[in-house]
Amino acid sequence: MEGLELARKIAELILEKKGQDVIIQDLRKVTSMTDFFVICSVDVDVQAKAIMDHIKDQLIFQSIKPWHTEGNSRSSWILLDFVDVVVHIFKQESRFFYGLERLWGDAQVIEIREENDTAGTHTSSSQKGI
Numbered sequence: 001m002e003g004l005e006l007a008r009k010i011a012e013l014i015l016e017k018k019g020q021d022v023i024i025q026d027l028r029k030v031t032s033m034t035d036f037f038v039i040c041s042v043d044v045d046v047q048a049k050a051i052m053d054h055i056k057d058q059l060i061f062q063s064i065k066p067w068h069t070e071g072n073s074r075s076s077w078i079l080l081d082f083v084d085v086v087v088h089i090f091k092q093e094s095r096f097f098y099g100l101e102r103l104w105g106d107a108q109v110i111e112i113r114e115e116n117d118t119a120g121t122h123t124s125s126s127q128k129g130i
Contacts (some may be wrong), residue, residue, distance in 0.1 A: 022111070
């Protein structure tokens with residue numbers, strides 16, 4: 001599975017567990033450390049763990065598993081490293097504090113919304129071509 005395809009699949013899995021403010025950052029022109037970040041927010045620790053477990057459980061069926069995981073159910077930030085895609089699951093206040101979107105502000109962004117949301121998937125106009 002290619003990087004963007006995997007990032008989109010992970011974003012869908014996050015939405016299935018009600019992750020909030022889901023975005024994909026395309027880092028291919030910004031850094032060589034990874035191709036994409038998938039970032040989301042959660043309200044409580046239990047939700048963060050549920051999202052982490054759901055991602056791992058669903059991707060294992062496609063023989064995809066994270067190379068590295070950081071954080072646990074009590075963490076305010078959980079990271080799943082799939083090499084080409086790095087997933088960041090933040091509690092709201094930690095996401096604001098660490099500001100990955102600001103830190104990697106030159107990256108193109110895809111905002112992901114639930115399909116029943118009238119806006120659907122939104123790519124900002126300056127970010128087309130991803």
